[in-house]
Amino acid sequence: MKILVIGPSWVGDMMMSQSLYRTLKAEYPSAEIDVMAAAWCRPLLTRMPEVHQALPMPLGHGTLAIGERWRLGHALRANQYDHAYVLPNSFKSALVPFFANVPQRTGWRGEIRYGLLNDIRVLDKAAFPLMVQRYVALAYDKGRIHCADDLPQPLLWPQLQVSEEEIAKTTTAFNLTDHRPMIGFCPGAEFGPAKRWPHYHYATLAQRLIEQGYQIALFGSAKDYAAGEQIRTALQANARDCCINLAGKTQLEQAVILIASCQAIVSNDSGLMHITAALNKPLIALYGPSSPDFTPPLSDKAKVIRLISGYHKVRKGDADQGYHQSLIDIQPQQVLEALTPLLAASEE
Incomplete structure (x- = not known):
């Protein structure tokens, strides 16, 4: 399985997103997980053994640039991803996987993204009080996980490797x-x-x-x-x-x-x-x-x-x-x- 993740834009959020990558790797040991994120994220992503490669997102935070996102998505079609996970809640963050023709595109509803995401989750904030729980929940079928208590325990927390x-x-x-x-x-x-x-x-x-x-x-x-x-x-x-x-x-x-x-x-x-x-x-x-x-x-x-x-x-x-x-x-x-x-x- 080949997985594309559209990663967060902040250091803390990027670190917490590793719990999703670790969970996906535990669920699908042979999966290749690529994470698209800003260039500054590479030093973190390269220390996450679950991540196959870090893909640069050249557009700045808050930039729509639909044409450029179409070009990015079109270029990724050759990778033939099976599944995409969109972690930011913005409309624009869901465009690249859509343009890349990834068959299954998962994420929280966020800014009304029906169509761009075809595995859309509606968030009950009280059911998932922690951000890391919201990330990890995306790894599982939405019919299986309804609240944080349904998540397998313990959660796989972020771990960076330094020699x-x-x-x-x-x-x-x-x-x-x-x-x-x-x-x-x-x-x-x-x-x-x-x-x-x-x-x-x-x-x-x-x-x-x-x-x-x-x-x-x-x-x-x-x-x-x-x-x-x-x-x-x-x-x-x-x-x-x-x-x-x-x-x-x-x-x-x-x-x-x-x-x-x-x-x-x-x-x-x-x-x-x-x-x-x-x-x-x-x-x-x-x-x-x-x-x-x-x-x-x-x-x-x-x-x-x-x-x-x-x-x-x-x-x-x-x-x-x-x-x-x-x-x-x-x-x-x-x-x-x-x-x-x-x-x-x-x-x-």
Whole structure:
């Protein structure tokens, strides 16, 4: 069987979609699974052994370009896919499999896609409260799975593979071969300060960990570099050499490898948080207005800290520097107390 998947556009969603690929591979061991996604996804997809190949989606997020999608679909007809799974809910995301003449095209209804999808599912959000459950449910006949409780347990959570050779090579390239064990911080978040634990809390935690003999690596994109520098500047001068700001200095491929080299990660609700979970690293996940009830880190080694319940707007903070009060209220000592047993367990 040859399977085409139209993948998600966000890092966290892409990581959670691996549960679908793992489930499909378990159900159809001989299947070849190709995933069409943005080029930046390739470093993640190449670390998923279930994925046969990553197909580039050249169109940007939000671009309709029906003519280009027709050309993409027409070019894929030669692959003779048997089944397509469309994970985004947009109308445009269902066009390529339709134009590729894939016989069976499965997905949630989303933006009225009757015709484009011929195996269309109508979502009961209460029946499938987690995004990963919604992805995995698509692997099964719709007459078999009516709610999350019908899914075979346990779910096959995302798992990324990184070799020791890659870790040794990459840590050397970034001069991270200090004798101190490394803890990673992911202080950025896609929606800005409202989803970020305050930099001064990160700095307090970093100072404590450095005093305990660790070094700190700060991960993120180029737009997170300033937040990383705020953390470093807030440290005592003699501790700054033990804290390296890698935000914007690594490609995604390198960040995945370096996260795998860490003893543990402390992260906001972000794509890097989901990567950490897939690497099965000890993880403290800090949530404020966004909720772990829909997209939690999928790992037995993850500890979620959140002081509020329910859904809150995440695009605007309500305190100085745009931070959300619910994240300000999470104190560094609380995070340290949650992190300490995770570190101890990982060192056994």
